[in-house]
Amino acid sequence: MSFRLKTILGIVLIQAILLLILNGYGFNAFKSSSNAELLKRAQTTTALFASTVHNAVLASDLAALESFMDEILTNHDIVYARVLARGVVLAQGGDPSALAKPFVDDSSFESVTDSVFDSHADISLATKKYGRVELGFTTKAMEKVLTEARHKLFIFDALAMALVTIFSYLLGLYLTRGLATLKNASRRVAEGQLGYQIAVQGADELAQTAAAFNDMSSKLAVLDEEHRRAESEIKLLNTELEKRVELRTTQLASLNKKLEHQSLHDALTLLPNRTLYHDRLDQAILIAHRNTQSFALMALDLDRFKEINDSLGHHAGDLVLQETAERLKTALRHSDTVARMGGDEFALLLPTASSADEAAVVAKKILLLLNDPLVIDGRSINIGASIGIALFPQHGDDATTLVRRSDSAMYVAKRTHAGYVLYDSSLDAEDAERLTLHMDLRHAISHQQLVLHYQPKIDFSTRQVSGVEALVRWQHPRLGLIYPDAFIPIAEKAGMMKPFTLAVIELALKQSSVWTQAGLNLTIAVNISAINLQDPQFPADMAAMLHTHQVLPTNIELEVTETAIMSEPLKAIENIKKLSGMGLQIAIDDFGTGYSSMAYLRKLLVAKIKIDKSFVMDMHNNKNDEVIVRSTVDLGHNLGLTVVAEGVETQGAWDKLKELGCDSAQGYFMGRPVAAAELEKWLERSPWGLTNPDTDANKKTVQGSS
Ligand code: C2E
Ligand code: CA
Ligand code: CA
Numbered sequence: 001m002s003f004r005l006k007t008i009l010g011i012v013l014i015q016a017i018l019l020l021i022l023n024g025y026g027f028n029a030f031k032s033s034s035n036a037e038l039l040k041r042a043q044t045t046t047a048l049f050a051s052t053v054h055n056a057v058l059a060s061d062l063a064a065l066e067s068f069m070d071e072i073l074t075n076h077d078i079v080y081a082r083v084l085a086r087g088v089v090l091a092q093g094g095d096p097s098a099l100a101k102p103f104v105d106d107s108s109f110e111s112v113t114d115s116v117f118d119s120h121a122d123i124s125l126a127t128k129k130y131g132r133v134e135l136g137f138t139t140k141a142m143e144k145v146l147t148e149a150r151h152k153l154f155i156f157d158a159l160a161m162a163l164v165t166i167f168s169y170l171l172g173l174y175l176t177r178g179l180a181t182l183k184n185a186s187r188r189v190a191e192g193q194l195g196y197q198i199a200v201q202g203a204d205e206l207a208q209t210a211a212a213f214n215d216m217s218s219k220l221a222v223l224d225e226e227h228r229r230a231e232s233e234i235k236l237l238n239t240e241l242e243k244r245v246e247l248r249t250t251q252l253a254s255l256n257k258k259l260e261h262q263s264l265h266d267a268l269t270l271l272p273n274r275t276l277y278h279d280r281l282d283q284a285i286l287i288a289h290r291n292t293q294s295f296a297l298m299a300l301d302l303d304r305f306k307e308i309n310d311s312l313g314h315h316a317g318d319l320v321l322q323e324t325a326e327r328l329k330t331a332l333r334h335s336d337t338v339a340r341m342g343g344d345e346f347a348l349l350l351p352t353a354s355s356a357d358e359a360a361v362v363a364k365k366i367l368l369l370l371n372d373p374l375v376i377d378g379r380s381i382n383i384g385a386s387i388g389i390a391l392f393p394q395h396g397d398d399a400t401t402l403v404r405r406s407d408s409a410m411y412v413a414k415r416t417h418a419g420y421v422l423y424d425s426s427l428d429a430e431d432a433e434r435l436t437l438h439m440d441l442r443h444a445i446s447h448q449q450l451v452l453h454y455q456p457k458i459d460f461s462t463r464q465v466s467g468v469e470a471l472v473r474w475q476h477p478r479l480g481l482i483y484p485d486a487f488i489p490i491a492e493k494a495g496m497m498k499p500f501t502l503a504v505i506e507l508a509l510k511q512s513s514v515w516t517q518a519g520l521n522l523t524i525a526v527n528i529s530a531i532n533l534q535d536p537q538f539p540a541d542m543a544a545m546l547h548t549h550q551v552l553p554t555n556i557e558l559e560v561t562e563t564a565i566m567s568e569p570l571k572a573i574e575n576i577k578k579l580s581g582m583g584l585q586i587a588i589d590d591f592g593t594g595y596s597s598m599a600y601l602r603k604l605l606v607a608k609i610k611i612d613k614s615f616v617m618d619m620h621n622n623k624n625d626e627v628i629v630r631s632t633v634d635l636g637h638n639l640g641l642t643v644v645a646e647g648v649e650t651q652g653a654w655d656k657l658k659e660l661g662c663d664s665a666q667g668y669f670m671g672r673p674v675a676a677a678e679l680e681k682w683l684e685r686s687p688w689g690l691t692n693p694d695t696d697a698n699k700k701t702v703q704g705s706s
Contacts, residue, residue, distance in 0.1 A: 007176070011168040015161045023153060035139070038077065042119045042137045045075070050121035050133045053083050057090060057123050057131050065091040076141035079116050085123070085131030098136045178206035182213060195221030266340040268318055269325035277339035277347050281399045284351050288392055295392050296359035298348040299406040300328075300366070301414060303384035305344035308376075310530055310567030311594050316376045320383060323376075327369045331362065347403070356391060356422050363387045363420035386413035387420035395423045415485070433479060438490050444474055445496065445503050451475050452507045454524070455673035457644060457666045458688045460658050465688050467523030467557065469666060470508045471673045488529075497531040502541060509549035511676055512556065520683070520690070525557035525587060530564035534571040539578040546582075553583035559610065560586065562594025573603060580605040587644070592628055601639060609636045613647020616667070620652040633660045 049072055056064035065083055069091045072081045080094025082103075092099060103118050116138045123131045181198055188196045196217050198210040264276040272280070281297065288295050302324065309317035321344065328338045328346060337349040348366075353359045366387065373380040388409025396402040405423040412430060413421040421427075444450060454468040474482040491500045508524045515522055532538050546553055558579060565572040565588070576586055587608035588601075592615055601609075611632050615625045629645070636643035645657045648667030657665055670688055671679075683689040 007172045008165065008169050012161070012165055015164055019157045019161065023150075023157065035142075038137065038139065038142055042077070042117070042135065043121075045078075045137075046119040046121040046133060046135050049081070049135060050123050053133060054123050054125070057083060057085050058125070060085075060090070062090060069093045072135070077137050079136040079138045080134075081136075082134040083123075083131065084134065090131070094136065103134055175206075178210070182209065185213060185217070189217055189220065194224045269322055269340050271325050271329075271346075272337060272339040274339065274341050274347075277337060277341065277349065278399055278403075280337045280339075280349055281402065284349055285392060285397065285399060285402075288351070289397070294354040294394070296350045296353040296356075296362075297390055297392070297402055297406050298350070298359070298363065298366075298420075299341075299388040299390075299403070299410040300346040300348060301386050301410055302344035302370075303386060303414065304381075305383065307563040307594065308381060308383070311563040312376065312379070312381075312566070319376050320374060320381070323374050324370065324383065324385075327372075328366065331366045331369055347406070356389070359389045359391065360420065360422070363389060367419050386410055386418075388413055388423065389420060390423040434486075434490075436479070437476075437482070437487050438494065440476065441474075441487060441491055441494065442496060444476070445499050449475050449477070450500075450503055450507065451675065452504065452511065453673035453675055454511075454679045455666060456671045456679070456682070456686075456688065457525070457664050458670050459664045460662060463688065465522070465683065465686075465690060466664060467525060468679065469525040469559070469673070470504065470511075470527070472504050472527075492529065492531075497529045498535060501526075501528050501532045502545070505542070505545055506549075508556070509545055509551045512551045513549045514676075516551070516555065520680075521555075523555055523557050523585070525559050527559045527589065528564075530561075530567050530572075533560055533564050533575055534568045536571070536575070538575055539582065542579065542584070543582060554585070557585040557587055557608070559589040561589045562591065565600070565604070566594060569600065576605055580607075590646075592632060601635075606641065608642040608644055610644045610646050610666075611662075613667070616645045616647040616653055616657070617649055619656055620650070626656070629657070629662075630660050633662050637661065 049068075053065060053068050055061075056068065069081055069083070070093065072078055073093050078094065080092065080098045082092040082099070083090045098116055103120070116136050118134060118136055120132050120134045122129050123133065185196055185198050194217065197214045200207050200210045200214065264273060264279075265271065266273045284295055287293070302320070305317065305320060308320055321340070324344075324346070325338070325340065328348070332338055332348065332350075333352060335351055339347045339349075341347050348362075350359060350362060353362055367385060370383060370385045373382050375381070388406045388411070390396065390402050390406035390409060392402060395405045405427070408427045408430065409421040409423040411434060412427055413419060451473050452470045453473055454470055456465040457467045457469065458464065459466045472484050472488075474487055476482050488500075491497055505526055505528075508526045512522075512524050528538075535541075546556070560572075560576075565576075580586055585607040586605065587610055588604070588606055589610050590612040591609040592612045609632065611629055615628045615632075619625045619629055633643045642663045645653075645662050645665045646667065648654055648657065648665040648669045650669055653667070654665060654669060671682055671686065674682065
């Protein structure tokens with residue numbers, strides 16, 4: 001129901017109630033006042049009638065009485081009339097039933113129950129009563145008048161009410177039209193027509209409300225606009241963000257995949273790495289365990305990788321590893337795994353090789369493949385490898401043991417140049433020794449456990465010892481004398497070569513000083529490693545030590561390998577210049593096994609080259625070796641260098657070298673490396689010793705070989 005309707009209905013209702021109350025109350029008041037009036041009038045009328053009929057009664061003029069009677073009865077209030085004299089009715093008229101009733105002299109209108117009341121007046125003259133008149137009055141006529149009046153009142157009220165209603169309607173119309181406008185505007189705003197404006201007329205409250213509404217609506221519109229803009233910006237941002245998140249997610253997913261692959265593979269060879277290998281090994285163990293099967297695993301280490309890496313550089317080293325990986329893959333079945341464990345170490349898992357024999361077949365195949373020379377940067381390189389084999393479950397039923405034991409077997413293969421070795425429990429001792437050595441070595445250097453043995457070098461021209469090579473040994477308190485091949489690689493890996501070499505040089509200088517004081521003039525050659533050669537501090541260290549021990553630099557020779565020079569040629573050349581500038585002699589050791597070029601040899605300020613024993617030892621059986629030795633001797637001489645041959649084990653080799661014009665020789669044929677005291681005895685007794693300068697070659701042969 002609308003506000004307008006409610007207002008009008010309310011007003012009408014209030015009016016109706018008021019009307020009813022007023023009407024009822026007014027009528028009753030009116031009615032009671034009319035009754036009282038009627039009573040008064042009745043008494044007056046009765047008295048007047050009595051005086052009117054007075055004369056006619058006295059004269060007993062019945063005709064006059066009759067006409068008075070008719071006249072009085074025209075009065076609507078009067079129901080009957082009667083004139084009495086001395087108890088006799090002279091005249092009467094009106095309603096017969098009212099006449100029939102006994103006359104009740106009662107002036108109280110209220111007691112008149114049948115709306116008729118009787119009234120009388122005496123007819124008297126000078127206090128003497130002649131008769132009386134009786135009149136019956138009725139309220140009916142009065143009531144009729146009253147009813148009419150009431151109707152009129154009602155009509156008036158109704159008219160007034162209608163007027164008020166119309167007025168209130170119009171008022172309501174005015175008020176509610178404003179409200180309706182507001183309502184309509186509000187609805188529009190609610191429906192989204194933000195900023196909707198109402199036409200403002202005048203300055204009353206409604207107009208102010210409308211103005212306030214307009215203001216609010218405009219503000220809402222502005223806010224809404226801002227909101228929409230922000231919303232669309234957020235939406236844009238959201239879609240942008242979603243896109244970015246999606247992109248990032250896919251990128252991350254592929255990165256994860258890549259990372260996972262990276263974390264399980266070696267970046268250089270793309271082979272599985274140590275982690276993945278161990279994972280596969282664990283799986284292989286589980287499967288073999290369940291099916292009570294055997295399988296083999298191998299540890300493989302390249303033989304000459306370090307040399308190649310040092311002399312030809314890391315790029316060549318990388319190529320060697322990649323080529324090795326390729327060759328290993330071709331040797332294996334699909335179910336096999338070949339992994340790179342680090343450096344030049346590889347590991348192979350052969351789940352289908354169930355016996356030592358089957359594993360040996362694979363090992364031979366691999367060795368054959370790796371024995372084929374590699375061609376790197378146009379050079380042909382023999383790399384070689386050593387393999388250790390372990391079997392599940394014979395040699396261990398867990399991954400760690402199996403890997404350790406295949407490693408042990410590999411070390412033995414390396415040391416014995418056996419190619420491949422199957423693990424055996426006797427190898428455990430060796431394995432343990434290797435570990436012990438690693439832990440003991442640092443202690444050995446600082447606790448004087450290193451000793452030097454000296455091997456003589458004989459000049460072909462004088463047939464006399466001209467110098468000695470100092471070869472280090474480790475006097476281990478528990479394991480006895482250990483040879484350098486067993487611990488120098490450990491010292492290199494552990495980064496101990498600097499203190500190690502300085503300790504050896506210290507020993508050699510002490511010995512040199514002792515021998516010089518004893519009148520023995522022997523040059524002592526010391527082996528130094530690549531690390532020392534590249535150490536810018538080394539020449540200064542060397543000078544300081546020479547000074548401390550008061551040894552002439554010309555009494556000391558330094559042997560460096562080709563690979564030691566070639567790993568960092570510039571630094572090496574720099575140091576060689578300084579050292580030879582100090583008066584020290586430099587010899588290139590193991591010449592022929594490395595990859596140094598003639599061009600470099602020319603630049604190097606070296607005094608000597610030492611032909612590697614591998615060419616010398618087999619020279620008389622192997623034409624190739626003889627050719628190499630011959631050309632090396634010629635080359636050295638052309639460059640103005642002294643040429644020394646190592647590994648002279650036989651008279652034949654001695655003779656051949658002499659024929660080729662070699663300058664000096666070193667080898668078991670003349671003398672093995674021995675402790676200083678023993679060397680001193682040898683110097684006295686040997687035909688090549690200092691005391692027998694004129695002994696002939698034949699005699700030497702007998703004594704030397706005995
Ligand atoms: P190298 O410098 O080539 O030393 C010569 C090696 O050949 C010595 O082995 C020596 O005993 C051995 N030899 C000598 N004559 C003959 C022979 O007629 N036939 C055979 N088959 N071998 C012979 P050693 O003493 O075991 O040393 C092995 C290697 O250890 C040395 O080879 C050298 O590279 C390294 N080394 C030895 N002492 C030191 C050292 O003080 N410092 C460094 N950095 N390396 C050293
Ligand atoms: Ca040497
Ligand atoms: Ca050598």
